[in-house]
Amino acid sequence: MRVFAERARRAAPPSENFRSRSRGSDCHFHRLRGMFAMHQIKEDPVLSLRERECIQWISRGKSSWETGKIMGISPNTVNFHLKNVKHKLDVSSRTHAAIKAVSLGIIEP
Known part of the structure; x- marks a missing residue:
């Protein structure tokens, strides 16, 4: 003490x-x-053709089921591609991924 x-x-x-x-x-x-x-300071992420196509349809308001029907793949495959997109863009939601992809010029609005 x-x-x-x-x-x-x-x-x-x-x-x-x-x-x-x-x-x-x-x-x-x-x-x-x-x-x-x-x-x-990172370079823009590179998305595959399928990932870009999936996020393009999602940005237009389509669901995974609708996107799958349009692309001729299952909704699970759409979700797989969207998971990869979210990881590459470092976001946690589909909406945020679509907004970020548009802002980076990866997809057209």
Whole structure:
């Protein structure tokens, strides 16, 4: 107990401790931000013909079943291609994938 009390008395005032800690975290934040910025510079993803065709129909409001009937493949195959598109475009929904594909110029609106 005595050792802890002595260390507490010798510690810098709270404002100085906060500044020194925040200075360290600022440096850490900027270093991490720079690392993420480097990873964000990516080339446009390359989609296969089937993936582009699937996301094109999805962007027009078609369901997996409708897209499958149009393309002559099963709805499960459509979902497989859409899963690959979402992964390549780094998105989590079909809608976001369609919007991103249009904004990147991968498909026509």
